[in-house]
Amino acid sequence: MTATPLPTIDDVAVAAGVSRQTVSNVLNAPDIVREATRQKVRDAIDALGYRPHASARRLRTQTSSTIGIRLGSLSRGGVSGAVLDRFLHALTERADSRGMRIMLFTAADEAAEIEQYRRLRDGADVDALVVTGTAYGDARLDWLADNGVPFVAFGRPWGSADLDDPRRPWVDVDGADGVRQATVHLAGRGLRRIGYLGWPDGSGTGDDRRSGWVAAMRELFGDDGAADADLEALTIRTEEGVAPARVELERLLAGGTELEALVCSSDSLALGAMMAVREAGHPKFPVIGFDNTPVAGAVGLSSVDQQLDQVALAVLDLLMGEHGRRVLNPDEIEGARHRLVTPKLIVRRSSHLAPVDEAGSTASGTNE
Amino acid sequence: MTATPLPTIDDVAVAAGVSRQTVSNVLNAPDIVREATRQKVRDAIDALGYRPHASARRLRTQTSSTIGIRLGSLSRGGVSGAVLDRFLHALTERADSRGMRIMLFTAADEAAEIEQYRRLRDGADVDALVVTGTAYGDARLDWLADNGVPFVAFGRPWGSADLDDPRRPWVDVDGADGVRQATVHLAGRGLRRIGYLGWPDGSGTGDDRRSGWVAAMRELFGDDGAADADLEALTIRTEEGVAPARVELERLLAGGTELEALVCSSDSLALGAMMAVREAGHPKFPVIGFDNTPVAGAVGLSSVDQQLDQVALAVLDLLMGEHGRRVLNPDEIEGARHRLVTPKLIVRRSSHLAPVDEAGSTASGTNE
DNA sequence: GCGAATTGTTTGAACGATCAAATCCGCGGT
DNA sequence: ACCGCGGATTTGATCGTTCAAACAATTCGC
Numbered sequence: 001m002t003a004t005p006l007p008t009i010d011d012v013a014v015a016a017g018v019s020r021q022t023v024s025n026v027l028n029a030p031d032i033v034r035e036a037t038r039q040k041v042r043d044a045i046d047a048l049g050y051r052p053h054a055s056a057r058r059l060r061t062q063t064s065s066t067i068g069i070r071l072g073s074l075s076r077g078g079v080s081g082a083v084l085d086r087f088l089h090a091l092t093e094r095a096d097s098r099g100m101r102i103m104l105f106t107a108a109d110e111a112a113e114i115e116q117y118r119r120l121r122d123g124a125d126v127d128a129l130v131v132t133g134t135a136y137g138d139a140r141l142d143w144l145a146d147n148g149v150p151f152v153a154f155g156r157p158w159g160s161a162d163l164d165d166p167r168r169p170w171v172d173v174d175g176a177d178g179v180r181q182a183t184v185h186l187a188g189r190g191l192r193r194i195g196y197l198g199w200p201d202g203s204g205t206g207d208d209r210r211s212g213w214v215a216a217m218r219e220l221f222g223d224d225g226a227a228d229a230d231l232e233a234l235t236i237r238t239e240e241g242v243a244p245a246r247v248e249l250e251r252l253l254a255g256g257t258e259l260e261a262l263v264c265s266s267d268s269l270a271l272g273a274m275m276a277v278r279e280a281g282h283p284k285f286p287v288i289g290f291d292n293t294p295v296a297g298a299v300g301l302s303s304v305d306q307q308l309d310q311v312a313l314a315v316l317d318l319l320m321g322e323h324g325r326r327v328l329n330p331d332e333i334e335g336a337r338h339r340l341v342t343p344k345l346i347v348r349r350s351s352h353l354a355p356v357d358e359a360g361s362t363a364s365g366t367n368e
Numbered sequence: 369m370t371a372t373p374l375p376t377i378d379d380v381a382v383a384a385g386v387s388r389q390t391v392s393n394v395l396n397a398p399d400i401v402r403e404a405t406r407q408k409v410r411d412a413i414d415a416l417g418y419r420p421h422a423s424a425r426r427l428r429t430q431t432s433s434t435i436g437i438r439l440g441s442l443s444r445g446g447v448s449g450a451v452l453d454r455f456l457h458a459l460t461e462r463a464d465s466r467g468m469r470i471m472l473f474t475a476a477d478e479a480a481e482i483e484q485y486r487r488l489r490d491g492a493d494v495d496a497l498v499v500t501g502t503a504y505g506d507a508r509l510d511w512l513a514d515n516g517v518p519f520v521a522f523g524r525p526w527g528s529a530d531l532d533d534p535r536r537p538w539v540d541v542d543g544a545d546g547v548r549q550a551t552v553h554l555a556g557r558g559l560r561r562i563g564y565l566g567w568p569d570g571s572g573t574g575d576d577r578r579s580g581w582v583a584a585m586r587e588l589f590g591d592d593g594a595a596d597a598d599l600e601a602l603t604i605r606t607e608e609g610v611a612p613a614r615v616e617l618e619r620l621l622a623g624g625t626e627l628e629a630l631v632c633s634s635d636s637l638a639l640g641a642m643m644a645v646r647e648a649g650h651p652k653f654p655v656i657g658f659d660n661t662p663v664a665g666a667v668g669l670s671s672v673d674q675q676l677d678q679v680a681l682a683v684l685d686l687l688m689g690e691h692g693r694r695v696l697n698p699d700e701i702e703g704a705r706h707r708l709v710t711p712k713l714i715v716r717r718s719s720h721l722a723p724v725d726e727a728g729s730t731a732s733g734t735n736e
Numbered sequence: 737g738c739g740a741a742t743t744g745t746t747t748g749a750a751c752g753a754t755c756a757a758a759t760c761c762g763c764g765g766t
Numbered sequence: 767a768c769c770g771c772g773g774a775t776t777t778g779a780t781c782g783t784t785c786a787a788a789c790a791a792t793t794c795g796c
Contacts, residue, residue: 006490008781008782008783009782009783009784010782018745018746019745019746019747020746020747020782020783020784021745021746021747021784021785022744022745022746024783024784024785025744025745028784032743032744033744033745034743034744034745037744037745049490051486051487051490051491052491052782052783053427053490053491053492053781053782053783054491054492054493055423055426055427055432055491055492055781055782055783056427056751056781056782056783056784057782057783057784058423058426058751058783059421059423059424059427059750059751059752059753059781059782059783059784060750060751060782060783060784060785061751061783061784061785062751064423066471071456071457071460072457082450082453082662085450085453085456088439088453088472089439089440092439092472092473092474093474096473096474101471101472101473101493102471102472103434103469103470103471103472104456104460104469104470104471104472105460105464105469106460106461106464118419119419122374122417122419122421123419123420123421123422123423124421124422124423125422125423125469242666242667268666271666271667275667293662294450294661294663295662295663295666298610298636298639298663299610299639299643299667376751376752376753377752377753377754378752378753386775386776387775387776387777388752388753388754388776388777389754389755389775389776389777390774390775390776392753392754392755393774393775396754400773400774401774401775402773402774402775405774405775420752420753421751421752421753422753423751423752423753424751424752424753424754424781425752425753425754426753426781427751427752427753427754427780427781427782427783428752428753428754428755428780428781429753429754429755429781430781492782737796738795738796739794739795739796740793740794740795741792741793741794741795742791742792742793742794743790743791743792743793744789744790744791744792745788745789745790745791746787746788746789746790747786747787747788747789748785748786748787748788749784749785749786749787750783750784750785750786751782751783751784751785752781753780753781754779754780754781755778755779755780755781756777756778756779756780757776757777757778757779758775758776758777758778759774759775759776759777760773760774760775760776761772761773761774761775762771762772762773762774763770763771763772764769764770764771765768765769765770765771766767766768766769
């Protein structure tokens, strides 16, 4: 009843009447072995149910076919935590189709994360790492670049002097464009006083998103309606989270406002805002979020989708080349070392929490 | 500029003036090496920055210190998909503290999943697997049990004749108890006609949850108020999802109902119900969900939390023993081969979407 | 038809660790 | 002194694979 030992490459070799190496070649370089032999070996492989032992191969090739990614701590959950989770799904699927696997790890802080990088690298556990949640002057990217560990950041390395630095490859979502799409969409419905609800200045992502709104407003209404002062008046800043957004909007509504619609830098903020305006008796006040989290779908909130599948695809392209099946060394690279993915506005029309349609009609407008 | 080769155990041995094996012992069985030698070796390890090569160790020990888990396809996302994601977080953290890593994989269907199991097992990629989303007569569990692959299911193997079958270890959340807690909580606020909104009969999880409500109603109101017929009348069944729940409740409300509160088998259903009753002008109608997803927190929906961290802990206990640091063979086990985790009701009091407090007071009631 | 190039296959060595058995060492007992 | 004993340390073998070089079998050019 004890498990039978798994067949090794030698068992296959004997069964097929060839040598070890020939079996190995059938698996790794089929084109250099003669057709007849190849078939003979394949039959033996099938007959024995042979599978190469991954660890042995890794030891020999010094490669793991594995990509590591940190799964942040539970605490940081929140509504937006879902973005990382969905990225993870997409990455796992895309990686699988390239013969790669995803390994998770955790770390309490930046230092611990770098320590994990070191362990994973030294133990040859991973061929490359995916870094998320990049911040100004990210020490993790420096460490990885300095130590020659292949990686790609999801999120621009904002602090870096040169975004084109080939040593710091990245993929990011064009937040500015997403917010621009949302703004243009609202303007297309005849709205003019479109506000922006975002985070305090200083976060790369936040500033980028707001810039899309600023650009759209200028483009749409020119300098008369969208002078700096006007835009500043239409901007609301608050910390991330449903509650902060709601409190902030309640205060604003209490004081009276001319706002006609709101574009937000996250679904959390959008949801908080929606709850506040709804409470204040404006059932049709349009709000658009960012991230297209499940929550948005559930409550019918229009939102900008990050196209995480495209992001995952781009990450792998950067790590492995267009069609490669192994991670490339930093010096084997060619072409651009970064990719900006264009997000997509998802328009929803739930009439209960955020009806964005004009006067009861269910007419025109994109929908998914 | 090319990466310096990593130090091996031999380098350390030379530096410390001892043999390979002694270095190995310092790492794996420190107690059998003399104190003085141990320190000498430790110093050498630090000086060289040595880390054991994981693949080499795995090849020799035929062990991978890795647990595999399937990450379902993107499509099945929805609000409840978040449960798996949060479990994954918890599992990763708990596993890390036991020296284990989590490896992800995907599979389109059950057959493909079993094929992946085979690949992972044969390649010695994983020591054990965690199976989620168990269904009646789950072929995956049969395969794993038959092939002697260590695993634990998250979710009871409902179809199995014998839930105590030691060959099919499982961990699950006591859904019945969770729903019971929710029901008792509502009754404690003076409500009597507490309805149940759940899925169609036939799903193990769904039937289990409803049974908790049935038990609580009987216990609370005896046979007079909670005869089978009464309970049936208070039960609403619909497919999973926000929209189905909402439609169903709208229909119910249109026809008039005596319902005073609602306990639901998922947050999605609860959210749909909440939207419907709110729309119908019952801002204080209490609703309680299940799963405690981020959405629930965001909209202030009371919900039953699955205590996924406890689930993760139990999974590892079952796989590795109480304090072990390696996965045990199915025959090394002792004690119960399953664990039922008691969930915890999280009471929220957002007054906007589901105010459950009595007449404006913010008084008694547990909160987290 | 013979050496040279070409193609296909085999052989020894290595990857970096752990296991199992052998060796070394100090010490107490007769 | 000698033997035996037990703990500390070392030595040889091994895990399953791929690399690099050697070897065998064809084909090619003239």
